[in-house]
Each structure stands twice: as C-alpha cells, then as structure tokens.
Amino acid sequence: MSGKAACIRAENISMSFGKKEVLQSVSLNIAEGEIFGLLGPSGAGKTSLLKILTGQLRQTGGRAFLFGLDTEGLPRDAYENIGLVLDNTGLYERLSCYDNLLLFAEIYGTGREKIMEALRRTGLAEAKKRPVSRLSKGMRQRLALARAILHEPGLLILDEPTAGLDPSTAAEIHALIREERERGAAVLLTTHNMEEATKLCGHVALLHLGNIVEYGSPAEVCRRYNHLNAICLTLKDGESITVENTPLSAKVVADYLQSGQIESIHSTEPNLETVFMELTGRGFAS
Amino acid sequence: MRLRIIGAIWKKQWKDTLKNKAVFIQFIMLPALGVFMKHMVSVEGLPPNYFITMFAAMYVGMAPMVSMASILAEEKEKHTLRMLLMSNVKAGEYLFGVGAYVFLLCMAGAAVFAFAGGYTGAGLAQFLGAMAAGVAASLLIGAAIGTWSRNEMAANSLTVPLMLVCSFLPMLSMFNEKIASAARFVYSCQVQTMLKTAGAEGIDPFGAAVVAVNILCAIVIFRFVYRRSRLD
Ligand SMILES: Nc1ncnc2c1ncn2[C@@H]1O[C@H](COP(=O)(O)OP(=O)(O)O)[C@@H](O)[C@H]1O
Ligand SMILES: [Mg+2]
Numbered sequence: 163m164s165g166k167a168a169c170i171r172a173e174n175i176s177m178s179f180g181k182k183e184v185l186q187s188v189s190l191n192i193a194e195g196e197i198f199g200l201l202g203p204s205g206a207g208k209t210s211l212l213k214i215l216t217g218q219l220r221q222t223g224g225r226a227f228l229f230g231l232d233t234e235g236l237p238r239d240a241y242e243n244i245g246l247v248l249d250n251t252g253l254y255e256r257l258s259c260y261d262n263l264l265l266f267a268e269i270y271g272t273g274r275e276k277i278m279e280a281l282r283r284t285g286l287a288e289a290k291k292r293p294v295s296r297l298s299k300g301m302r303q304r305l306a307l308a309r310a311i312l313h314e315p316g317l318l319i320l321d322e323p324t325a326g327l328d329p330s331t332a333a334e335i336h337a338l339i340r341e342e343r344e345r346g347a348a349v350l351l352t353t354h355n356m357e358e359a360t361k362l363c364g365h366v367a368l369l370h371l372g373n374i375v376e377y378g379s380p381a382e383v384c385r386r387y388n389h390l391n392a393i394c395l396t397l398k399d400g401e402s403i404t405v406e407n408t409p410l411s412a413k414v415v416a417d418y419l420q421s422g423q424i425e426s427i428h429s430t431e432p433n434l435e436t437v438f439m440e441l442t443g444r445g446f447a448s
Numbered sequence: 449m450r451l452r453i454i455g456a457i458w459k460k461q462w463k464d465t466l467k468n469k470a471v472f473i474q475f476i477m478l479p480a481l482g483v484f485m486k487h488m489v490s491v492e493g494l495p496p497n498y499f500i501t502m503f504a505a506m507y508v509g510m511a512p513m514v515s516m517a518s519i520l521a522e523e524k525e526k527h528t529l530r531m532l533l534m535s536n537v538k539a540g541e542y543l544f545g546v547g548a549y550v551f552l553l554c555m556a557g558a559a560v561f562a563f564a565g566g567y568t569g570a571g572l573a574q575f576l577g578a579m580a581a582g583v584a585a586s587l588l589i590g591a592a593i594g595t596w597s598r599n600e601m602a603a604n605s606l607t608v609p610l611m612l613v614c615s616f617l618p619m620l621s622m623f624n625e626k627i628a629s630a631a632r633f634v635y636s637c638q639v640q641t642m643l644k645t646a647g648a649e650g651i652d653p654f655g656a657a658v659v660a661v662n663i664l665c666a667i668v669i670f671r672f673v674y675r676r677s678r679l680d
Contacts, residue, residue, distance in 0.1 A: 216534065218530070218534070238536045238538060239536055241534055241535055241536045242535075242536050244534075246531070246534050248527065248530070248531070250526075250527045251527075252526065252527035252528045252530055252531040253526075253528065254460070254464065254526075254528055255526065256463075256464055256467040256468055257460065257463055257464060257467070261460070261463055264459075264460075265456055265457075265459070265460045266535060268452065268453075268455070268456035268459070269452075269453055269456050269532070269535050269536070269537055270535065270536075271452060293467070309531075
C-alpha cells in the first residue's frame, strides 16, 4: 500500500438485522485524498456499511476505524472532520438555503463567508433565500452537499450523491467532488451508476450479497475480466466482426483496413457494468 | 454544554417557529385570548382574573407539551436531528437548547398573562413561579413523547389526549366535585389554584408538593424514554 494514512479502515465487518445477514466480512481501506466508490445494487448493504463506518450503527462483527479511531465509541469531535450526505438529506424544510447552512456554520464555528462560498460552488447562490420546501430534488441534493463541504472536512461520505438527478446536475456534482479531492479531502461515495464510478473513482469495491466481490481501480477491475480479449471491427455496411486479439488475427484486420471497409475498430474490454453483470448475474436496477 | 451550539439552536428554532404556524399559534393563541377576554368580557360576580387564570392554566398544559413533542418528533422524522448529532452536537446540548427555548417562549407568554392580570410584587412572583413550574412539567412530558415517537403523527396521537387532560382538567374541576377530588393530584390543576391565589394567599404546601412530585415523575419518565429510544 502507499505511504498515505488511512482515513477509513474496515476489518471483517459483518452486520445482521435479526436473522438477515446484510454484510458478511467486509474489509476496505480508504487513503487520504482518494475518491473511493462503493458500488452495488439497491439492498446490497451500502448504506448500512456507511452507517457502521460513521458510528451510527453498531456492527455485529469486525472493527472499523475512522482516522485511526475505533467507530465503536467514536468521540463526537471526530465528526468535525467529516462531511456527510445521507440517503435522506436531512434539511430544515421551512428554513432557507442560507439559514440551513448558517446553522451548521455556527455549529462548526466556521466563518459566514464560507456559507456564500459553498452556495456559489453548488450553484445555489441565487436561491439562497428560498425555503428548502420549494427546492427541486437536484437543488436539495446540492444543498446537502454544500452543507457537507462547508467546514472543509478531511473526509466526505456521500450516500448516492447523484441518484435520480439529471445528467447535467450530476456532472456539476462530479466536478465539485473532484474539486474537493484536489483540496485534499478523501471521498467515500456509494452509487449504482457504473459510468459515474469509472469516471470519478480511484478505487472501487463491488458489494454483492454482503461481500466485496471485486476491488481495485476501475481500469484494473475491468482488465481482470477481459477474458474475451477480442477486437471488434464494424464495417461500413453495418456488419460487425469479432476477432481474437492474437498475432494470427493481424492479417484479417490488415485486409479489412486495406480494403477501406472499416467504420470503427475497438477492443471489447468490459466496462464496470458488464463486470458487475457477470459477477452478480444481474444488472443495476436503479 | 457549549454556548455557541445552544445559541445556534435557538436562532434556528426561532426562525423555524416564525414559519411554523402550528407551533407558533401554540405560543400566542391563549395569551391573546386571555388579554382579549380580560378587556372585552366582564361578567358580574366573577373573580377579577377569572379568564386570565383559566387560560394561563390551559396554556401550561398545552403549549410546552405540544410544541416540545412536535419539535423533537419532526426533527427525528425528517432526519435533521441525525445531521446535528453527526456534526458534533451532543444530544444533551440539543435537548437543553430546544427545551430552554420552549421554556423561555412559554415564559414570555406567561409574562403576557401576568401583565394583563396586573400582578405586582409577591403576587407577580407567585404567578410567574407557578407558571414556570407548570411549564417545566409539561415540557418534560412533551420531551418524553417527542423522544419516544418516530414521527410527528405518532407524537400527536400521544400529545393530543394528554394535552386535553392537562389543559381542561383545571376547568372541569371547577364544575364537578368528583373530578376535582382526583384532579388535585395533577400539576395543571394545582398550578391553576396557585395562579388564583397569587397575591392574595401564600402557596399551599400540598399544591407545591403535587407540582414537585409531578415534575419528578416527568423527569423519571423522560430519563427512562431517553435511555430506551435514544435520539436518532
Ligand atoms: N434498520 C434495519 N432493519 C432491518 N433491515 C434493514 C435495516 N436497514 C437496512 N436493512 C436491510 O439491509 C439490507 C441492506 O440495506 P442498505 O444498507 O440500505 O442497502 P443499500 O444502501 O445498498 O441499498 C436491505 O435488505 C435492507 O432491507
Ligand atoms: Mg442505500
């Protein structure tokens, strides 16, 4: 592993609700300054794991550490270095965007100028006086994110920050997450959007039936499933031809190239989505 | 307890109260009604502060309980309390902040009653003291209900019947001997007696004891509920 300190370390976490086993033996490490994606379909146990990692839920087995502190009996001031967006945004409906942030700025003891900065960065400066009850879903999500980044925490924990948002709002949120990483924050996010994870995350863990079934950078994970290892040629007449990626195929490809029939050539490396389909036997119902 | 946190909670709560008609009306309806009746209605033979003491006793049984329970239950239901606790606000700071806020607002209402009733000197002290004790008891019951309930609906289903008992019992006991003999063990009835005698007689030790025991019971119930259900 790199020399960077771990923001989050989970060792063999297991969790059951009564007889229902939600997490079996989950271990992971999140280093300072990285964006880590926890992927999995609905019901995989992502939210439960986040709750355990933030000390909101007591695991049934294993240990978890936040900034090196055991999450069982976490001192409250450890929370001052975390920014959270939970699956329910937890905003005060009757208060304005500004007043929602003002409360937390006063709690954290951060300057007022940070409020306007957070509103500007999330594109809510114009809506600062609007009560939360009159915000769209995307605006609420951005306000929750504004609250999470207000005090410039060392770790952001975001539960499905872009679920149900239109692509342009999601892209704005992605940009903001990258900015936070550049500032030096580590980010742990959950998503069932594979494209998002590929673009954003340094490391991903695929959670399925309570286990981490794959772990690594998105490119590594995909390469590991590249057993087809083929090259796909699409011809101008619409036909598509798949050839093995071996020296033996060189002549076939060269012939097509020479005849000028080729529309496009690409490798058939799987993306995270197909990897997950293969691992779980199903796709991501969102 | 950090004053910065308490102050932040008060500020937020005040802004929210101004925009939350259901809670806001709790604080002003009965004092307004008391002032109105005092000046507009005069019935021969009624004691001088008949309406003031009646409405003030109702206020004690109603406003602190309903507002405290609904504030706590709503914060739990909407997960805003979880966000506060996850931002290094301690559960005790939150409860104290909201509790003190409701208490002070109710005492502002009490001051309106006292002013309208024209109390002065020892009478004023007795009036406000009785109101403070009653508000504290109601507030603790409301806090227990709010802590217990998962959402506002559940809280209302408990506060509405209890609030009716606490706020109407003083009035009912004026008309019915049997009710009165049982109701004298309920704090709101004793508070009403203290209000009626404020400035005229001293405090009845039995009444003071009943209020003290009621407050103690409310503390015990609250502590029990708080241990059982926690705040998230
Ligand atoms: N408090 C709870 N009590 C009982 N079951 C729960 C509780 N919270 C979550 N679960 C169950 O645990 C499983 C994982 O839930 P969750 O962690 O929310 O998954 P995800 O966030 O990946 O969608 C689900 O089957 C859910 O029904
Ligand atoms: Mg979830």
